[in-house]
Amino acid sequence: MGYQLELRHFTYFLAVAEELHFRKAAERLYISQPGLSRQIKQMEEIIGVELFLRDKRKVTLTNAGVYLKNELDYIFNHIDFTLKQTRLIDQGSEGEIRVGFLGSAMQTILPELLVNVNKEYPNLQFSLEEMSNYLQVDAVQKDQLDIGFVRLARVPKEMQIKTIHTDTFSLVLPLEHLLNVGNFVSVQQVSDEQFILFSSDYSSVYYDQIMSICEDKGFTPKVSHKSVHAQTIFKLVESGFGVAIVPTSLQYGFDLKVKFLEIPEILQKAELSVIWKNDNRNPALRQIMKFL
Template sequence: MDFRQLNYFLGVAEELHFSRAAEKLFIVQPALSRHIQQLEEELGVVLFERDKRNVKLTPAGSYFRDEISRMQLQLRNIIEQTQRIHGGSIGTIRMGHPGSALYSILPEVLSMMYQRFPDVKVQLTEIAEVELIAALSSHEIDVGFTREISTDAQFTTQLLFEEHFALVVPTDYWLNEHTFTGIEQCLESGFILPKIEMDVNYGKLLNNVFEQGGFRPKVVYHSNYGATILRLVEKKLGLSVLPISYRQGSSALGVRFIKLPNLTQLYLIWRSEDTNPVLPHIREIAHEAVGHLSFDQF
């Protein structure tokens, strides 16, 4: 028994006429009759009652038709699902991101993914910059948003956009965009900054902000999570320097953002040899989502 014989059987069961069925199935009638006979012999049952004028299904033939039709539909569904999984329309992607991505590109990426690929499950993990590469290496995540450039060949990075750093101060702080002339005006202030190594890219960029001001910041609190930093600034426990995209989700907080001339970049990063079929969709959508961002608001 093979799929071809089953299709021949269904063709005859639908037409209840061997000549018409043979014509639709593009097979000569004697060959069709021979296939049906072989199928009956293999099953050990009579599927059709036939004489010179009429062809009709036996009770066993009716049952066999219904079950084979159901199985054929199930097989088509299986094939379709298999093709969708292969094409990345169904699947799972584990995404790591720093807090700043939530205030800029991440919501747009997730919205576009859901609209185009609603059957893809995106698992999110907010993760500090210094831990993201390790999470990729250990396969805890599949793709990440990062401000780090990796020179390791096992990873590939894609530049998404660059944005300004901003000095974050409490709402009633004495400095504002009109009176601000340089970060050195905050020489005596305490700062709330990420605890990162200064030999990584983001650390170098952040350190450069203060080097240009001619001083090293007095750090009163360390936190690698932007939302925590914003709350501490709001409580007047110190100032901070963050990517200006944090301003997007901070209107309800008692903080202000003063744009700095210094820039930072956001990249998409993934394992170079990763074969997850969802990954190309993420990369394409992330690139497209940048065009939907309003950098004037940053």
């Protein structure tokens, strides 16, 4: 009876909680189904709470199980991070900060930030990962990221958001296009062209903004293609598949075979924000925040 809870129990519990299926979870864990069943049962006995409802043919989480799953996700991430941090400290480093970012942040503010931080904290290591707005929110939530660079208007209430850079929008055209700096006055001039946009699931705010820019000028853009990568969008424009509207700062950092025309007289701005969580325990986060 004097059993102890171990991380093993937690690992197994999370596998079953995710699969909601003992056999599949067992496969994923490379152990047998009976062994898994027994460990879960033991865990339920130790805690004294039923975590799964084995109702007829399907397995579901109880309320207590749902709560426990959330917390254990967090706890595992925190343990992983702690061990990583322990290794870094052992090697004389001051720590690691995990950064998520939209591709478009890599052109302007992010590189500067990295250089500045590195100058002040040469032993701080970065883990950089390009990901979509929503994946970043999720990862920050789960303590898989310390900070995210996103284009979002709102975030869950337990998270913090701060706008750090405001950019204008530019029209992206093939080099041979008739419009140029001299004769371009309004987006209306390309209302008949095909539009290439960032996917709305990559950044819905951006998508909505492009739509409202066009609406304000009295037309609805014909969207022919969508992509999540700036590079791809430029390639499509270059190849004559249409035109695009992107944050102006994206013109730097690529070997462009397209031309950028900054759009005049519009209210919409491309805002880049940072998101983070107050309950983050990484001391390096506070050092980073000083630079923002």
